Amino acid sequence: MSQRTEQAPALEAAALLEETRHIVDPELRAAVDSLPTAMRRMVRYHFGWEDADGLPASGASGKAVRPAMVLATAGALRGAPARAVRAAAAVELVHNFTLLHDDIIDRDRTRRHRPTAWTVFGESDALLAGDALQALALRVLLEDAHPAAAPAAARLAACVVEVCEGQQVDGALERRDCEEVALDECLAMAGAKTGALLGCACAIGALYAGADRDEVAAMDAFGREAGLAFQLIDDIIGIWGDPRHTGKPVGADLAARKKSLPVVAALTSGTAEGAELAELYAGPLTEADQERAAVAIDRAGGRDWAAQHAADRMAGAIDRLSHAVPDQEAAGGLLSLVEFVTRRTY
Template sequence: MTSAIPACDTEGVHALLERGRALATPVLRAAVGRLAAPMDTTAAYHFGWIDAEGRPTDGDSGKAVRPALALLSAEAAGAAPQTGVPGAVAVELVHNFSLLHDDLMDGDEQRRHRDTVWKVHGPAQAILVGDALFALANEVLLELGSAEAARATRRLTTATRKLIDGQAQDISFEHRERVTVEECLEMEGNKTGALLACASSIGAVLGGADDRTADALENYGYHLGLAFQAVDDLLGIWGDPEATGKQTWSDLRQRKKSLPVVAALAAGGPASERLARILAADAKSESETAGFDEEEFATRAALIEEAGGREWTSQEARRQHTTAIEALDRVDIPPAVRAQLTALADFVVVRKR
């Protein structure tokens, strides 16, 4: 395949995602291959390269939005897309480190239609392989030995700290009865925005961009991340399990204080108040929602929608999408690359999985 992507419609976006996957995956696999046994196998299972019995699969290894962004980001700074590859790999490693640990902390049993690592290989492997992927991310960048790589690692480290802050906030919200919309947006900015911001600037940093350009690209990625997460929150309640690979009403089962819930609670009015009473009773009873039937969740989802939480979150995704695109105005980026970054932002808002 060639590395130049001409169009920027839906087909163009798929070509961008495919290019990111094609250039980053071999380097990612080589990096993961450096891990000592049995961590290499556990990691390969997590990435969907082998099944639980160790047989090769052509499994689903995610949307690969981050590698696509890292490559475009290099081009935004006038460098070749290949310049962004170590950045793409490092960001993917950090992303997957956080998935391994978050799934264990949250007790999530399924990801990408498969049992999570802690379910298959045990909690110790999930912790250890997560740690190893995090270390590997820094290694992949720092072994480049350049000043640009050190700057990129510093930005990645900052993003990782925010990612961890976001997970801490997310966990603390589950024990609280009320969370404000602002708190929820801050958490999502940390948990999703920061790493997408890093993905969107890391290629440019590796390509020698100045801080102003890198900051503008980070800003694009940050708001893209908030749009991404708003859509994720919608899919977490109303998504098609076939497409998302998660259970129906996934976020409601986990009592997540996601945007639609928080916005519905903040809206006021009869549906909002009824929802508040139901969730307060849930919190008091401390009972597991796992025993609820589908109808219980359907009722909650309907109340969230009636209170306006679904519509507000859809609008929020569009607002963040607009802010992301506007960030690109503040720097000089080749028009074709700008069109592709815009197309990728469009894709994030319309996706079904």
């Protein structure tokens, strides 16, 4: 493949994501329209298709990274992406099930630049809407005539269990004292919460391409490595991100005293700044405290550690991909997507 310019991955990824939305959106809308009226209204709001009054809206419905990974993997492994559209929609439905639940668990009040579903429709109803999306995803897969549909559904169900386990561990870590949290277990938790679904998306794309067991495993590993890199960058954005880009208030993770990866790296750094951060995390953080905490994390090396570890995971993802798809040109779309999500501005 010809030498890629600095802008080429971003441009290629943007085109892939736009094409994915164009292809997958009708399948998503058809699936959501099968839901009971009240749940359909909440889900359509969550996706940005309607406003709180049920009127059509043109809000952002997400980047479509995970369905794009399904389709790009299918294509990279000599499959037909057009036959994997239902699978891509199923993965996106599961992703949004996790978002609806995460917003409730984390008490996040803003997503994609507008109020989260639970703040508009109530906690219980938003929770049930998330449950419905998970069931809907499996139904979409199991009603697909493709021979890979059943194993893909089994894999997606196993992924949901892993994601739930990661979320449970995340909550348990939040309740522990700062000195009782280790970096390795936080990495394992992030791998389950974020890496598992990206790995599953790639594995399902491989299944739909008719890939063999080793290729499916390699693509799952690729997605997991890319997912952890994504989470590391997301954690950096959660502390230092620009609300104009993130759609969330600045410092939201610090206000919630989340033990994100840069935070834990700082807490376990053995530095004076790490000790200062632990003191700040012992009680509620004012806006001034949040600013002090961000400075302490940076000076303790948490930000640099997260950025370097994201780069290392990205390198690992590319290595995994090269084993599954030796043809760099065939792998170009997947490379563009992971470079896009791990080089986001904040």
